[in-house]
């Protein structure tokens with residue numbers, strides 16, 4: 337990922353009919369720029385995945401990056417896995433994302449092999465895992481399917497294995513939620529997005545990206561059986577959790 341990313345101006349002009357956001361060719365083209373300018377803390381979270389990879393990945397296990405997009409998290413994990421005999425599995429159901437991920441992985445020389453799969457993460461069999469990552473992906477899974485998915489990931493983890501989840505969240509209390517959203521929009525404005533871009537993107541994501549309260553995530557992780565659940569990062573309305581089996 338050495339070339340300057342193509343600038344995201346997908347929502348810069350007024351759109352008569354806003355369709356729901358999709359991870360298509362147009363979005364894939366601008367995605368690295370879009371995610372860095374839209375998600376406060378994204379780069380920090382990516383970098384910290386390297387810490388978890390070197391600390392928690394065990395020999396002869398599997399590591400999963402579910403919703404890998406163009407491989408930013410996959411690469412951070414791969415570059416810091418020290419244990420031998422590990423296979424990384426990177427999954428996304430968007431073909432334009434997977435194409436670019438394949439090219440980014442090919443340009444990286446770290447030794448851990450990566451299996452790249454274009455499939456729905458709901459169909460991914462998870463087994464013998466020491467680390468599973470859902471980096472801003474669970475938010476796109478239907479609310480009623482989340483518990484089953486998290487329970488399945490728990491089952492696929494080895495004892496001591498960990499699930500890392502980064503997500504857009506919403507606060508329980510209305511005043512806090514309003515403040516967090518306003519500051520998030522301030523962050524986007526600082527990064528050069530106009531008011532029109534911010535509001536059109538917001539509408540396009542409304543039915544697609546469904547944020548939950550951090551307490552809902554933490555409770556779900558405990559209910560499926562995780563022993564330790566920590567919120568290790570938050571910046572405005574974006575948070576990251578780790579749950580250890």
Ligand code: GEK
Pocket residue numbers: 359371402403404405406407408409427428429430433455456457458470471472473476477
């Ligand atoms: C990163 N983790 O750069 N099955 C497979 N893939 C899915 C599904 C699904 N059911 N739903 C959504 N996706 C990345 C960033 S982006 C986050 C993740 C964002 C994929 C979708 O195609 C997209 O590539 C990714 O999840 C979400 O660290 O755009 O806010």
